Amino acid sequence: MIPKKSEMFNHWGLSQETVFLNHGSFGATPVSVMEEQGRIRRLMERDPVHFIEKLSNEMWQDSVWELSRFLNADPEGMLFVANATTGVNTILRSLDLSEGDEIIVPDHAYQACRNAIDFVTNRSGARTVVVRIPFRIDDDSDIIDPIMSAINEKTVLAMIDTVSSPTGIRMPFEKLVEMIQERGVDVLVDAAHGPGIVPLDVDKLNASYITGNCHKWICTPKGSAFLHIREDKRSGVKPLVIGHGHSSELAPNEKFRLEFDWTGTRDPSPWLCIPHAIKHVGSMVHGGWTEIMERNRQMAIFGRDLICEALDTTPPTPDFMISSMSSVEFPSNEDIKSIPLDGDPIHNQLYDDYRIQVPVISWPNHNSKYIRISAQLYNSKEEYKYLSDSLISILGL
Numbered sequence: 001m002i003p004k005k006s007e008m009f010n011h012w013g014l015s016q017e018t019v020f021l022n023h024g025s026f027g028a029t030p031v032s033v034m035e036e037q038g039r040i041r042r043l044m045e046r047d048p049v050h051f052i053e054k055l056s057n058e059m060w061q062d063s064v065w066e067l068s069r070f071l072n073a074d075p076e077g078m079l080f081v082a083n084a085t086t087g088v089n090t091i092l093r094s095l096d097l098s099e100g101d102e103i104i105v106p107d108h109a110y111q112a113c114r115n116a117i118d119f120v121t122n123r124s125g126a127r128t129v130v131v132r133i134p135f136r137i138d139d140d141s142d143i144i145d146p147i148m149s150a151i152n153e154k155t156v157l158a159m160i161d162t163v164s165s166p167t168g169i170r171m172p173f174e175k176l177v178e179m180i181q182e183r184g185v186d187v188l189v190d191a192a193h194g195p196g197i198v199p200l201d202v203d204k205l206n207a208s209y210i211t212g213n214c215h216k217w218i219c220t221p222k223g224s225a226f227l228h229i230r231e232d233k234r235s236g237v238k239p240l241v242i243g244h245g246h247s248s249e250l251a252p253n254e255k256f257r258l259e260f261d262w263t264g265t266r267d268p269s270p271w272l273c274i275p276h277a278i279k280h281v282g283s284m285v286h287g288g289w290t291e292i293m294e295r296n297r298q299m300a301i302f303g304r305d306l307i308c309e310a311l312d313t314t315p316p317t318p319d320f321m322i323s324s325m326s327s328v329e330f331p332s333n334e335d336i337k338s339i340p341l342d343g344d345p346i347h348n349q350l351y352d353d354y355r356i357q358v359p360v361i362s363w364p365n366h367n368s369k370y371i372r373i374s375a376q377l378y379n380s381k382e383e384y385k386y387l388s389d390s391l392i393s394i395l396g397l
């Protein structure tokens with residue numbers, strides 16, 4: 001029987017029949033935010049020209065300001081992109097790499113972003129330096145030390161996650177940005193899991209570049225993300241799509257904005273929903289976003305502990321490295337291959353037989369396989385108990 005839902009479940013349009021424990025992959029948009037998107041789209045179609053040439057510009061500016069306020073960022077450097085993959089590509093493909101240059105990336109990085117690094121290093125004779133980080137971690141130094149040891153005079157950039165995708169580790173990104181940049185190396189922060197899952201102060205962080213999704217943890221419609229470029233780096237970055245702005249003779253800061261803001265006709269509604277989503281989701285609990293992040297973190301720890309018990313293992317990281325996601329490895333002696341095209345068998349069985357949506361991730365690099373849970377306000381403790389009981393049945397534990 002499908003377990004009881006949280007009292008906040010009805011804010012979302014999720015299926016009653018599914019136990020949805022994978023907010024991390026693509027987020028989930030609350031009903032009120034979908035309604036706001038519908039309202040904006042209807043407004044657009046009343047007079048598309050007036051909307052695109054006038055109204056949406058004001059709303060866009062408002063979104064830039066609200067997100068900048070939420071993240072304590074300089075609005076002049078705050079750009080909108082469709083997703084973190086685009087943000088990462090925008091920076092990497094603007095780099096003027098020379099033969100022998102090195103880009104550092106920990107092996108917990110998201111594969112699409114790692115591919116983008118390989119693409120730009122391969123074509124320029126530069127080198128991708130993949131830093132191996134263990135899965136089981138006792139302390140920050142298990143992550144910081146190998147990354148810092150990989151830096152040398154050829155290093156031009158390091159890409160650092162806020163929260164790693166396959167392993168759900170809240171990275172010590174604040175310390176890493178400071179330490180790496182002190183060595184004269186730029187950092188590109190991949191905050192795909194950033195706004196709404198970890199406290200982010202972009203100004204204080206002072207990374208050269210940071211990109212992050214709004215459509216994951218602040219629950220905006222899919223296709224809304226940001227890219228923030230520090231002032232001294234702005235003249236070196238071009239959007240992936242060259243449009244009208246390229247030939248404009250505006251002042252540099254206005255040209256920069258036009259180049260990124262107008263990359264051709266598109267539906268701006270996902271970004272225009274950002275102010276509403278920040279306010280709406282933030283008002284679901286008394287303590288606002290600080291409380292949401294802490295509640296979700298406590299729920300992820302609760303779920304992780306149940307899974308560890310079911311799999312007869314121990315928590316792989318200290319609790320301070322947990323945000324709203326947590327991964328636990330399956331005990332196994334078999335050789336781990338990439339996920340088959342038709343999906344991992346445990347994932348499929350959890351979904352087909354128990355209606356649980358949760359990712360099971362193969363990581364051949366570390367010869368391991370993980371289950372990664374997410375926690376969002378719509379989840380209940382009963383759902384994690386149901387997952388751990390289902391794992392016990394499936395695996396015959």
Ligand SMILES: Cc1ncc(COP(=O)(O)O)c(C=O)c1O
Nearest residue numbers: 083084085110161165190192213
């Ligand atoms: C660390 C990390 N980077 C990048 C991405 C890509 O996000 P998107 O598909 O929105 O571009 C993800 C997606 O889960 C991720 O976890």
